[in-house]
Amino acid sequence: MLTEALVVSAVLFVVGTFGVLVRRNAIIMFLCIELQLNAANLAFVAFSRHLGIDGQIFVFFVMTVAAAEAAVGLAIIIAIFRHYQTVSVDNFNLLKW
């Protein structure tokens, strides 16, 4: 079942990557990053079944960091929305040359 779980994890990760690349809504891009983190977590849990409990500890830490990242990222999106009245990343081009 390990190989199958790794395949599911890979598929979820690729779908998340595609979503980050192809969507314009900043919040949905964030959601896709969370999906990638979850795919990595699934691989960790699948390996931890055979290699020891440390993988699950790592998943625990990844979840905590994901929570912190979501809080700060959404605060940044709210701050940007106050300036531009949109969350479409096409409009955030101030740093482009």
Next chain:
Amino acid sequence: MTEILFYVFSAVAVGSAIAMVTRSNPVASLLFMVATLASVAGLYILFEAHFLAAVQIIVYAGAIMVLFLFVIMLLNLGHDYQRDLKGGAWAILSFIVAGAMAGVLARQFGGTGASPIYEHFRGAEKIDALLAEQGAVGIIAHPLFTDYVVAFELVGILLLVAIVGAVALAKRRV
């Protein structure tokens, strides 16, 4: 039984993930993401990670997704949404990047020819014995407060910094 459940949860997870990426309504996207997270929690249970499955439901599907939903509703993005998939050359490029990544991962995980090294791991019996002895929470808690205690405390500080940062970023200028 386990095999069937595994394939059901996997299919729901992948299907909702694809739906999540392709829906243009942000709220619908979010609800599909919740379905994905719940199915991944089911997969965790199949891999005997009961505590993580509970945390996945409570923290991820409960707290973090509600935070996303709160922001979507605060910014009033739930209606008059337009299709926001990038088209043309960029979409083709994204397909190529995703396909290349899938190829690399398939080569790594599938292992054409020589069998992958992780097929020889035989640690599941040891984990099961530990699980029966210490319980689903104890098996996580023991290493968390001994071997990984420094990382645990650092994560606490990180969460505090994230709270202060989020409040400072999101508040209105006074």
